[in-house]
Amino acid sequence: MSDTLVPGAPVGGQATPAPAAAPTDWTTDAMQRRIRRRYAKERRFRLLGLGAVIGSAGFLAFLLVTMLANGLGGFVRTEVALPIDFPAIALDVTPEQLSGRGADLALASAGLQDSVEAAALAAFGEQPVDVISDNGWLAVRRAIKADPSILSRTAVIDVPVSPALERAAKGDADAAAESVYARLQADGRVNSGFNRDFLVSADSTDPTAVGIWGAFKGSLLTMAVTFLIAFPIGVLSAVYLEEYAAKNRWTDLIEVSINNLAAVPSIIFGLLGLAVFLNFAGLPRSAPIVGGLTLALMITPVIVIASRNAIKAVPPSIRDAALGIGASRVQVVFHHVLPLALPGIMTGTIIGMARALGETAPLLLIGMRAFIASPPTGLADPATVLPVQIFLWSDQVDAGFVEKTSAAIIVLLVFLLAMNAIAVYLRNRFETRW
The missing domain is CATH 1.10.3720.10 (MetI-like)
Structure with a gap:
């Protein structure tokens, strides 16, 4: 009867070593630790990727919110109702000049800008800040070109306010401008609306008249x-x-x-x-x-x-x-x-x-x-x-x-x-x- 070899049993006076675990044995403690470390790395990598996406989206959202918060006001313009007695002004311009392509030059040569500034002074008096924009007369010019008959009567035309009053309307001005704007608002003479000129005008030195x-x-x-x-x-x-x-x-x-x-x-x-x-x-x-x-x-x-x-x-x-x-x-x-x-x-x-x-x-x-x-x-x-x-x-x-x-x-x-x-x-x- 032949002897049966048992792992670890002495053979010829010496113990036989037990066989080592196979490299692909997933049940060993060492392999389980490696698997846990690998899964932990995968979770960390996934979280880093998710964090990068969330961070990028956050920066984009911050950019868009900041631009919208600061820029939407640029599409809104505050205007003041300016009464103008055109017969008293007596602009030296004929209806024939207003119907041609030289209407802008004719109105400018007739002193329309000075007349509008004089009308603003008569309507609002001396104020610590300007009431109408330096380019407010352009709104009057457009109104005359659209309806030349207003030259024969008194008309109330909405013109852009000055930059100081524009900032006051948006809560970012000094006390003098805030006071003037508050009085005009109490009299119901100011209104705000879509700034169409921003989309149809070109560059200007006046921030209330610039366009893109x-x-x-x-x-x-x-x-x-x-x-x-x-x-x-x-x-x-x-x-x-x-x-x-x-x-x-x-x-x-x-x-x-x-x-x-x-x-x-x-x-x-x-x-x-x-x-x-x-x-x-x-x-x-x-x-x-x-x-x-x-x-x-x-x-x-x-x-x-x-x-x-x-x-x-x-x-x-x-x-x-x-x-x-x-x-x-x-x-x-x-x-x-x-x-x-x-x-x-x-x-x-x-x-x-x-x-x-x-x-x-x-x-x-x-x-x-x-x-x-x-x-x-x-x-x-x-x-x-x-x-x-x-x-x-x-x-x-x-x-x-x-x-x-x-x-x-x-x-x-x-x-x-x-x-x-x-x-x-x-x-x-x-x-x-x-």
């Missing part, structure tokens, strides 16, 4: 030039590099150069635009055409990189199938590859255009920080853009520009969201699934 239309129109013209130049050049460059160019050291050098250009600080492109478009080409300073060309240089590398990645993502089988049924290379690219890559191309374009929309430094260098009192009518007219306008207003010492700065930021954010929404719609509209 000039800068908004400049942004539209600049973005149009940027898109019309950067989009076709960027997409066609990506098509050539991915579909036609030979893979050699020259294309590798071009690819490295494009990647480096995408990371160049924007102010460098401003210097390039100053040297090439202004000093060398002699294009007009502060014009949307120059701003658009400069920003197009800046975002073209971004569009090229995004377009190349989108084209690479199209399965090779699509190309092979098209070539197999007799399509030419051009037909393969424009009938099959580009339609499938369009969503990715649109995403890259959105990123590039959003970056261009918020740029300030390169446009400052080409002179788009000038005071522009009238909206541009063409690509060669002097203009500014919304980010630069915000920068200029934030540098003003008058407290009335603070809320106008925040209001302009709100307009810029809405403009950006609208542009992105249109691009997302177009991307989804032309998206093709395979």
Whole structure:
């Protein structure tokens, strides 16, 4: 009868060691500790990710709430009812002059501004602060142009109050302005309403009369030039590099150069635009055409990189199938590859255009920080853009520009969201699934 070996039993006078636990034995204490540590790390990582999302959302909410709290007042204007005895003023202007395009010049030459100031002095008397805005006569001019018959009678016209009374209406003024505003309010002569002029006027030295239309129109013209130049050049460059160019050291050098250009600080492109478009080409300073060309240089590398990645993502089988049924290379690219890559191309374009929309430094260098009192009518007219306008207003010492700065930021954010929404719609509209 043979002996049976028992683990740990002595064999030949020596104890046999017990077998060690297998490395994959999940029931051991060491393995359980490792599992608990791993799960703890996963929980901490998940909590960190959740905290990062909540923190980002909190910062965004704080930004939006701050901008809305400070900027919504910029869309509201306080006005005072000003009685004007036009027959007593006797403006030297004829109805024929008011019906033509020279009505503004005729009313200005007739001394309307001085007459409105005299009417304010007669209506409100001497006050420690101005009652009406320096540009209040413009509201009277609009009323006369809308109804020339008021020149033959006494009319009560709502005109913007002075910056001091505007701050008093919003609870941020000295005692003298608060006192004057309280008396006018008690007499029922002041009212507040939507500030339409903020959306349809251009820049001004008076915070009660400033508007964003000039800068908004400049942004539209600049973005149009940027898109019309950067989009076709960027997409066609990506098509050539991915579909036609030979893979050699020259294309590798071009690819490295494009990647480096995408990371160049924007102010460098401003210097390039100053040297090439202004000093060398002699294009007009502060014009949307120059701003658009400069920003197009800046975002073209971004569009090229995004377009190349989108084209690479199209399965090779699509190309092979098209070539197999007799399509030419051009037909393969424009009938099959580009339609499938369009969503990715649109995403890259959105990123590039959003970056261009918020740029300030390169446009400052080409002179788009000038005071522009009238909206541009063409690509060669002097203009500014919304980010630069915000920068200029934030540098003003008058407290009335603070809320106008925040209001302009709100307009810029809405403009950006609208542009992105249109691009997302177009991307989804032309998206093709395979």
